[in-house]
Amino acid sequence: MEVKITQAAPEKLKQKPTDESKLGFGGIFTDHFFIAEYSKGKGWHTASIEPYRPLTLDPAAMCLHYGQLIFEGMKTYRGKDDSIYLFRPDMNIARMNASAERLVMPPIDTGLFREGLKKLVLLEKDWIPHSSGTSLYIRPTMIATEKALGVHPSAEYYFYIILCPVGAYYAQGFSPTKIFVSEEYVRSVRGSIGACKAAGNYAASLYAAEQAKEMGYTQVLWLDAIEMKYVEEVGTSNIFFMIDDELVTPPLTGSILPGVTRDSVIQLARHWGINVSERPLSMDEILAAHAKGTIRDCFASGTAAIVSPVGQIYYKGKEFVINKGEIGKLTQRLYNEILQIQYGEKDDPFGWRVKIN
Ligand SMILES: *Cc1c(COP(=O)(O)O)cnc(C)c1O
Numbered sequence: 511m512e513v514k515i516t517q518a519a520p521e522k523l524k525q526k527p528t529d530e531s532k533l534g535f536g537g538i539f540t541d542h543f544f545i546a547e548y549s550k551g552k553g554w555h556t557a558s559i560e561p562y563r564p565l566t567l568d569p570a571a572m573c574l575h576y577g578q579l580i581f582e583g584m585k586t587y588r589g590k591d592d593s594i595y596l597f598r599p600d601m602n603i604a605r606m607n608a609s610a611e612r613l614v615m616p617p618i619d620t621g622l623f624r625e626g627l628k629k630l631v632l633l634e635k636d637w638i639p640h641s642s643g644t645s646l647y648i649r650p651t652m653i654a655t656e657k658a659l660g661v662h663p664s665a666e667y668y669f670y671i672i673l674c675p676v677g678a679y680y681a682q683g684f685s686p687t688k689i690f691v692s693e694e695y696v697r698s699v700r701g702s703i704g705a706c707k708a709a710g711n712y713a714a715s716l717y718a719a720e721q722a723k724e725m726g727y728t729q730v731l732w733l734d735a736i737e738m739k740y741v742e743e744v745g746t747s748n749i750f751f752m753i754d755d756e757l758v759t760p761p762l763t764g765s766i767l768p769g770v771t772r773d774s775v776i777q778l779a780r781h782w783g784i785n786v787s788e789r790p791l792s793m794d795e796i797l798a799a800h801a802k803g804t805i806r807d808c809f810a811s812g813t814a815a816i817v818s819p820v821g822q823i824y825y826k827g828k829e830f831v832i833n834k835g836e837i838g839k840l841t842q843r844l845y846n847e848i849l850q851i852q853y854g855e856k857d858d859p860f861g862w863r864v865k866i867n
Pocket of ligand 1: 748
């Protein structure tokens with residue numbers, strides 16, 4: 511299918527941000543977006559890149575009622591020589607299609623996804639910021655658009671991609687976060703849609719996240735919904751603990767999002783000879799290790815931050831300081847390595863980096 515490109519008139523182009531230290535996250539959008547439409551029987555049709563605009567949706571559009579709404583989160587990076595890179599984009603495409611399958615939404619043709627993404631990023635390449643740690647965030651989204659009430663899969667969808675220039679996550683430096691273990695609320699449960707980037711999961715997480723913020727914590731550490739015993743994720747990131755010489759992260763049992771960064775951390779750590787386990791990790795085990803002083807590192811992983819060090823955990827009314835509240839050696843090493851691979855500053859032994867210009 512041909513991707514038709516309609517460029518915005520030069521006088522309609524937005525002013526690009528001049529101060530890259532004030533980009534923040536998710537508030538600024540570029541001049542164009544990619545959009546494709548799907549109808550049952552016809553499949554994906556009319557794919558185009560157009561000036562960024564509001565969508566036209568019927569108030570009865572099914573995404574607004576029954577939540578068939580999935581998305582992805584990835585980034586494009588500018589190298590020092592103006593090379594433009596994506597990081598493991600095929601994993602995001604595959605994950606989007608896995609989310610689509612679980613929510614009975616149509617898969618997107620991989621070729622169309624790749625082409626739309628690449629053409630859009632290249633058209634908007636001047637929006638990719640230059641300073642260290644900044645990037646252009648990519649948000650592919652699919653929504654159900656059929657005008658109909660009644661719970662059944664929609665017969666029509668939009669798939670679109672929007673872009674935002676984002677600041678360096680650690681503009682103020684790398685600082686350990688305080689996390690709150692929720693004993694009352696859960697993010698997802700085995701058998702539900704926790705492994706999908708589906709909008710409903712984030713709506714379900716807001717209440718506990720607000721509670722944690724009110725108490726002075728940055729994120730919620732989610733426990734498994736069945737026994738409320740095993741750690742699952744932190745906020746919208748995966749979680750890792752280095753206990754003695756073992757790097758532990760919970761296994762992908764259906765309630766956890768299979769992070770691209772999680773996978774990259776596991777591969778890199780193994781490459782460095784670290785013993786990595788994907789296994790259940792209980793709060794009891796964490797507390798016992800804490801008492802023995804064997805927790806050497808704890809961090810969250812995700813596209814936005816790469817890795818984010820955890821300095822303190824609140825659980826059952828008590829605060830547990832991790833690694834004296836300092837950034838762990840492994841956290842720092844992983845951050846540096848992945849960042850340099852993403853920006854083309856280091857060898858890429860795994861073939862993760864995709865140069866698109
Ligand atoms: C996106 C996300 C992650 C991290 O995935 P990455 O592919 O590493 O960005 C982890 N957990 C949740 C709930 C997420 O939404």
